[in-house]
Amino acid sequence: MRSRPLWRLTVHGLLLLAGLVIVVPFLWIALTAFKERNEIFSLIPQWLPAHPTLQNFWGVLDAMPFWRYYWNTLVVAFGLLGVQFITITLAAYAFARMEFWGRDVLFILLLVQLMIAPQSTAIQNYVTIVNLGLLDTRLAIMAPYLASAFGTFLLRQTFKSIPKELEEAASLDGCEGLRFLVHIAVPLAVPGYLAFALVSLTYHWNEFFWPLVITETSKARTLTLGLRIFAQTAEGAADWTMLMAATLMVIAVPLLLFLIFQRRFINSFMQSGLGG
Amino acid sequence: MAVARPYLYILPTFLFLFVFTHYPILKTFYLSLFKWNLATPKMKFVGLGNYVQAWSTPLFWQVLQNNVLFAVGTIPISLALALVLALLINQKVRGLAIYRAALFYPTIIPMAAAAMIWLWILTPSYGLVNFYGKALGLPDIHWLGHSRFALAALILVGIWKRVGYYMVIFLAGLQIIPEHLYEAAILEGASPWQRFWRITLPLLSPTTFFVAIMAVIDSFQAIDQVYLMTQGGPGNNTNLFIFYIYQNAFRFFDMGYASAVSGILFLILLGLTVLAFRMLHRRVHYA
Amino acid sequence: MRSRAWILVMLLAVMAAPAWAATEIKFYYPVHLTGPLVKEIEAYVVDFHKAHPGIRVEPVWGGNYWQNMQKTVAALQAGNPPDVAVHLAIDVVTLRDLDAVIPLDEFVQREGGEKFLGDFFPGFVSDLKADGKVWAIPFQRSTPILYYNKDLFRKAGLDPNKPPTTWDELLATAQKATVRDASGQATQWGLTIPDDPWLLMSFILQNGGRTHSADFKKVYLAEKPAVEALQFWVELANKHKVIPRHRTFPESVQDFAAGKTAMLIHSTGNLRFIRDSAKFEWGAAFLPKNKQQAVAIGGAGFFIFKKAPREKQEAAWQFAKFLASAEIQARWNIGSGYIATRKSSFELPLMKDYAAKLPQVLVARDQLPYALPEMSTHDNQKVREIFRTHFQEVLDEKYTSEEGMKKAQAEMEKVLAPYQK
Numbered sequence: 001m002r003s004r005p006l007w008r009l010t011v012h013g014l015l016l017l018a019g020l021v022i023v024v025p026f027l028w029i030a031l032t033a034f035k036e037r038n039e040i041f042s043l044i045p046q047w048l049p050a051h052p053t054l055q056n057f058w059g060v061l062d063a064m065p066f067w068r069y070y071w072n073t074l075v076v077a078f079g080l081l082g083v084q085f086i087t088i089t090l091a092a093y094a095f096a097r098m099e100f101w102g103r104d105v106l107f108i109l110l111l112v113q114l115m116i117a118p119q120s121t122a123i124q125n126y127v128t129i130v131n132l133g134l135l136d137t138r139l140a141i142m143a144p145y146l147a148s149a150f151g152t153f154l155l156r157q158t159f160k161s162i163p164k165e166l167e168e169a170a171s172l173d174g175c176e177g178l179r180f181l182v183h184i185a186v187p188l189a190v191p192g193y194l195a196f197a198l199v200s201l202t203y204h205w206n207e208f209f210w211p212l213v214i215t216e217t218s219k220a221r222t223l224t225l226g227l228r229i230f231a232q233t234a235e236g237a238a239d240w241t242m243l244m245a246a247t248l249m250v251i252a253v254p255l256l257l258f259l260i261f262q263r264r265f266i267n268s269f270m271q272s273g274l275g276g
Numbered sequence: 277m278a279v280a281r282p283y284l285y286i287l288p289t290f291l292f293l294f295v296f297t298h299y300p301i302l303k304t305f306y307l308s309l310f311k312w313n314l315a316t317p318k319m320k321f322v323g324l325g326n327y328v329q330a331w332s333t334p335l336f337w338q339v340l341q342n343n344v345l346f347a348v349g350t351i352p353i354s355l356a357l358a359l360v361l362a363l364l365i366n367q368k369v370r371g372l373a374i375y376r377a378a379l380f381y382p383t384i385i386p387m388a389a390a391a392m393i394w395l396w397i398l399t400p401s402y403g404l405v406n407f408y409g410k411a412l413g414l415p416d417i418h419w420l421g422h423s424r425f426a427l428a429a430l431i432l433v434g435i436w437k438r439v440g441y442y443m444v445i446f447l448a449g450l451q452i453i454p455e456h457l458y459e460a461a462i463l464e465g466a467s468p469w470q471r472f473w474r475i476t477l478p479l480l481s482p483t484t485f486f487v488a489i490m491a492v493i494d495s496f497q498a499i500d501q502v503y504l505m506t507q508g509g510p511g512n513n514t515n516l517f518i519f520y521i522y523q524n525a526f527r528f529f530d531m532g533y534a535s536a537v538s539g540i541l542f543l544i545l546l547g548l549t550v551l552a553f554r555m556l557h558r559r560v561h562y563a
Numbered sequence: 564m565r566s567r568a569w570i571l572v573m574l575l576a577v578m579a580a581p582a583w584a585a586t587e588i589k590f591y592y593p594v595h596l597t598g599p600l601v602k603e604i605e606a607y608v609v610d611f612h613k614a615h616p617g618i619r620v621e622p623v624w625g626g627n628y629w630q631n632m633q634k635t636v637a638a639l640q641a642g643n644p645p646d647v648a649v650h651l652a653i654d655v656v657t658l659r660d661l662d663a664v665i666p667l668d669e670f671v672q673r674e675g676g677e678k679f680l681g682d683f684f685p686g687f688v689s690d691l692k693a694d695g696k697v698w699a700i701p702f703q704r705s706t707p708i709l710y711y712n713k714d715l716f717r718k719a720g721l722d723p724n725k726p727p728t729t730w731d732e733l734l735a736t737a738q739k740a741t742v743r744d745a746s747g748q749a750t751q752w753g754l755t756i757p758d759d760p761w762l763l764m765s766f767i768l769q770n771g772g773r774t775h776s777a778d779f780k781k782v783y784l785a786e787k788p789a790v791e792a793l794q795f796w797v798e799l800a801n802k803h804k805v806i807p808r809h810r811t812f813p814e815s816v817q818d819f820a821a822g823k824t825a826m827l828i829h830s831t832g833n834l835r836f837i838r839d840s841a842k843f844e845w846g847a848a849f850l851p852k853n854k855q856q857a858v859a860i861g862g863a864g865f866f867i868f869k870k871a872p873r874e875k876q877e878a879a880w881q882f883a884k885f886l887a888s889a890e891i892q893a894r895w896n897i898g899s900g901y902i903a904t905r906k907s908s909f910e911l912p913l914m915k916d917y918a919a920k921l922p923q924v925l926v927a928r929d930q931l932p933y934a935l936p937e938m939s940t941h942d943n944q945k946v947r948e949i950f951r952t953h954f955q956e957v958l959d960e961k962y963t964s965e966e967g968m969k970k971a972q973a974e975m976e977k978v979l980a981p982y983q984k
Contacts, residue, residue, distance in 0.1 A: 010479075012371075015361070015365070018357075018375075019374075019375050020381050022378055022436065022440065025393050026381070026393065028393075028397065029393050030395075087288045091286045091289040093285060094281075098281070099282075100282035103282075103499060104490070105355055106286065106290070107374075109293075110290075110293065112297060112301070113293060116297065117545070117555070118519070119497075119522060120542060121301065121304070123531070124300035124303045128296070128299075128300075143296060144297070146463060147292035148294040149293070202383075205386070206387065206388075208386065209499065209500070214318070227388055240396055243392060244392070246425065247389045247392050249384070250386070254384050255384060255385065258380075258384045259377060262317065262373060264371075266444050272328050
């Protein structure tokens with residue numbers, strides 16, 4: 001038997017090491033965000049800012065329509081979630097509980113969405129969006145995801161775990177079909193919805209490629225894309241302090257929410273095992 | 277009416293799915309049968325011509341090789357690290373939640389942010405890595421401009437970003453293993469190493485396999501860090517599949533060829549995904 | 564009472580009419596360099612609206628040059644192209660291959676034909692012509708120039724007012740200005756050049772070589788002058804070790820601004836950024852010559868698209884003309900570092916004042932007599948990518964200069980084969 005304290009020390013040591021490797025980069029950029037521009041070109045990395053300043057943050061707000069991007073991202077992420085809740089609820093229930101011809105084949109067709117990289121369909125979807133007259137709109141950013149194979153699949157598993165007897169008892173009481181779905185099944189499936197919501201929100205908050213393709217101006221642009229564009233232009237290219245400030249501002253809210261709702265977040269990802 | 281009901285329920289989903297997923301895939305395969313680029317502005321049917329072109333283009337094979345290297349570099353290390361970390365966290369030490377959060381947070385931030393962070397850290401001379409590296413006597417390597425190390429840098433960023441996520445899935449898998457199995461083994465005098473090999477690893481295997489397949493798919497879909505950090509260079513050493521497709525479609529405007537490569541990638545991923553779902557069934561059984 | 568109401572209505576109608584009848588045009592433009600250039604362009608658009616109330620321009624920033632091109636092509640394929648866009652001179656070929664743009668001769672004639680074109684620097688117009696027609700008017704043009712850090716020159720014992728003028732001098736100066744640590748690693752480079760074909764082209768031209776044929780169908784990279792030019796660069800990096808092997812465009816500028824390199828060969832377009840960031844005394848000079856003084860031109864012009872209805876094309880021309888005017892070009896030069904495309908820009912008081920304060924701004928203009936078009940062929944992105952790949956592989960010592968250029972030449976000829984008609 002190994003001695004408990006030594007064992008504990010080893011475990012802590014290893015975890016600390018790993019934790020540091022993961023966290024230190026973040027700390028470094030967080031500190032950089034508060035430095036003055038010239039400080040960073042010093043040949044010896046200074047950890048703490050010599051003259052901590054907020055000017056980088058103001059600079060970011062000045063150089064890009066940060067609040068607009070924020071709002072766009074909120075609208076896209078939550079608007080999308082709202083629509084997804086409807087589409088996945090209906091579809092998941094059908095796949096979980098109903099018998100119909102071609103069900104299994106259709107289910108596989110559904111899962112195809114999980115296999116394709118968004119980049120492969122980007123070109124064609126761009127053309128479709130233009131034909132619908134929706135170029136450079138938030139709706140366009142949401143469009144390819146309005147149906148969610150991942151959400152449908154997840155919810156199907158959740159619905160499947162509702163005991164059949166419950167459904168039978170309910171139908172005896174006259175509560176069946178849509179009413180059953182809305183009044184009984186959905187409330188019972190809340191953990192599933194939560195899991196999906198966290199994964200979906202994280203994904204769409206951070207999405208880069210599709211918004212890049214489908215937006216032209218800052219009208220509908222989202223935060224992550226804005227960050228990248230900011231990095232590319234002017235101030236960004238060599239202005240690391242501003243860039244780090246911008247990065248910090250972009251990841252602030254998700255990170256904060258994550259720290260608060262840590263357990264929930266991690267549980268959702270654990271349950272999903274598919275998303276992210 | 278009752279017969280139509282299921283179909284009505286799945287209608288919204290399938291409507292969007294068809295327009296934005298199935299149709300583009302079909303269109304891509306259709307386009308892959310045509311030569312359509314700057315030299316041939318009007319689409320010309322060439323059957324499998326584009327696929328043959330891919331077969332006989334050294335760059336295509338280099339991209340495939342790069343991607344396989346990338347996968348080989350990323351997956352075993354990520355999984356091994358994730359497993360070890362999960363085992364450590366499962367030890368129920370104090371401060372568990374903090375470690376877990378610290379290791380998991382990269383999953384929450386966008387790859388663009390991760391790329392930004394690492395671009396800065398990997399800057400030659402005054403970037404964190406090189407500065408402290410020099411103090412340790414290592415040469416001042418220009419990571420992202422180095423023919424051999426650029427891919428390693430992308431692998432590093434990939435691992436950094438994903439290890440927390442895999443760790444959490446392993447944690448889930450570990451927590452399903454019944455305690456009494458371990459207790460019985462201890463009674464029989466099994467060492468910790470034996471317990472690991474005989475109980476943990478086997479019972480974890482469906483999870484491991486599943487995560488591995490997902491990791492392979494992820495690594496073939498890697499684009500953000502390539503686009504944001506190296507643009508496929510230097511030379512074509514970090515040119516990965518999705519970037520290659522993007523280059524051909526959006527830079528060279530060779531739509532026919534890009535569609536063919538897309539098609540090939542899709543078939544590779546299809547095969548891998550089917551495998552993944554077979555594994556998922558096994559996992560559910562064990563749980 | 565009623566008459567007053569009528570007057571109000573009439574007044575409103577008159578005021579509303581211009582906006583109501585305004586022609587709207589969509590304008591795609593790239594920003595490829597460091598500096599707050601998006602803001603500059605937006606300011607010009609505002610001024611244009613004031614001068615031309617009947618036209619409204621929707622400026623769409625398209626990213627860098629390639630992203631902007633991709634945007635345009637995607638838009639073309641979706642049947643929704645912009646009305647006017649800024650694209651690289653080397654994209655004249657591509658846009659013509661796609662049959663996307665119209666020749667501008669008719670508009671040019673209206674403005675006075677040769678007299679109008681004559682005010683532009685000849686080098687800037689000639690590479691926007693093909694088949695005897697004018698396909699674009701110059702907007703943002705640049706050439707590489709040699710930036711040098713006078714403070715670091717002094718430290719190295721070099722004369723801060725004597726930048727190198729020949730290849731030999733360049734090598735000697737770089738050697739003197741490179742500072743190494745105990746292990747032999749360079750802590751300060753003598754010279755930094757982004758490892759991009761655009762910069763190599765200038766060296767090829769200075770060595771008396773050529774890159775492409777005027778009909779865009781052939782390339783000449785395997786010829787001796789080109790191989791020698793590449794070899795010179797390779798030796799700077801691998802034999803003399805005075806330049807870093809790989810540096811991207813932004814990295815090189817950063818390094819110069821941070822004082823990590825004594826000299827920088829880079830686009831004049833970075834002038835403003837360096838002006839704003841350098842905390843040391845710096846100068847600008849011509850690129851050194853070898854067999855001849857030469858430099859490759861870069862940059863872009865205004866293209867007007869075929870699909871746009873006639874009235875939008877007219878509006879687009881007004882816009883292009885406005886942005887290509889002497890005054891806007893002077894402002895653009897000051898605000899970025901791109902060279903004002905019109906000779907008359909340099910006569911404006913605005914420009915003269917600026918040049919008095921920052922004489923470096925005139926270097927690029929003075930270098931113009933030696934400027935030649937950059938490499939331009941059909942399918943130029945692919946060709947350029949082949950060039951870049953092999954260039955970087957030669958630097959990585961995967962091949963010798965000769966092997967690398969031969970391979971590049973062969974692959975490029977394959978790509979150009981369908982066009983040899």
